[in-house]
Amino acid sequence: MSPKQTPAxxxxxxxIVEKRFFxxxxxxVMLSSDLAELYQVPTKVxxxxxxxxxERFPEDFMFQLNSAEAxxxxxxxxxxxxxxxxxxxxxxxxxEQGVAMLxxxxxxxxxxxxxxxxxRAFVRFRELASTNAQVLK
Numbered sequence: 001m002s003p004k005q006t007p008a009x010x011x012x013x014x015x016i017v018e019k020r021f022f023x024x025x026x027x028x029v030m031l032s033s034d035l036a037e038l039y040q041v042p043t044k045v046x047x048x049x050x051x052x053x054x055e056r057f058p059e060d061f062m063f064q065l066n067s068a069e070a071x072x073x074x075x076x077x078x079x080x081x082x083x084x085x086x087x088x089x090x091x092x093x094x095x096e097q098g099v100a101m102l103x104x105x106x107x108x109x110x111x112x113x114x115x116x117x118x119x120r121a122f123v124r125f126r127e128l129a130s131t132n133a134q135v136l137k
Contacts, residue, residue: 013114017121022093024069028125029093030118031073035102038118039111047092049105056105061098065090096122 020034032050036043050057065073070090094102099122103115 013117014121017114017117018124021121021125022073024065024093025063027093027095028122029095030099032092032094035094035099038114039102039106039108041106041108041111046102046106050092050102053105056101057098060095061101062092062094064092 017038020030020038021028022031023029032046033043036046039046050062067090073091096119099115099118103112106115
C-alpha cells in the first residue's frame with residue numbers, strides 16, 4: 001500500500017467499532033478504555049497523550065463522565081470492567097471530533113487504521129439517522 005492509499009475497510013473491525021458507541025449527554029461517543037483497546041495501547045497511555053495535548057480536546061470533543069453516568073455504564077450489560085481496570089477515575093468520553101483529534105496525538109499504524117474505521121462508523125450512523133428521519137417524515 002502506498003503512503004497515499006487508505007486501508008481497505010475491514011468489515012470485522014467495523015462491527016467491533018460500532019459496538020463501542022454510546023449515547024451520553026445526547027452525543028454519540030466512545031469511551032477512553034474502548035478506544036485504547038482498539039488502538040492497542042493501555043488506557044493510561046492514551047490518557048497521558050491526551051493530557052499532554054489538552055488544548056486539542058475542548059469539552060465538545062471530550063468530557064469526563066460524572067459519577068452517575070459512570071455508574072449507569074458499569075451496571076449496563078454492555079460495559080463490564082476488565083480485570084485490573086481502575087475504577088478510581090470515571091472514563092472519558094470522546095465525541096466524533098475528539099476521536100478525529102486523537103489521530104493527531106496517536107500516530108501508530110494501528111491507530112491510523114482504527115481511526116479510519118471509527119470515522120467511517122460515525123458517518124454510517126449519521127447516514128442511518130438521516131435516512132430514518134426522512135422515512136418518518
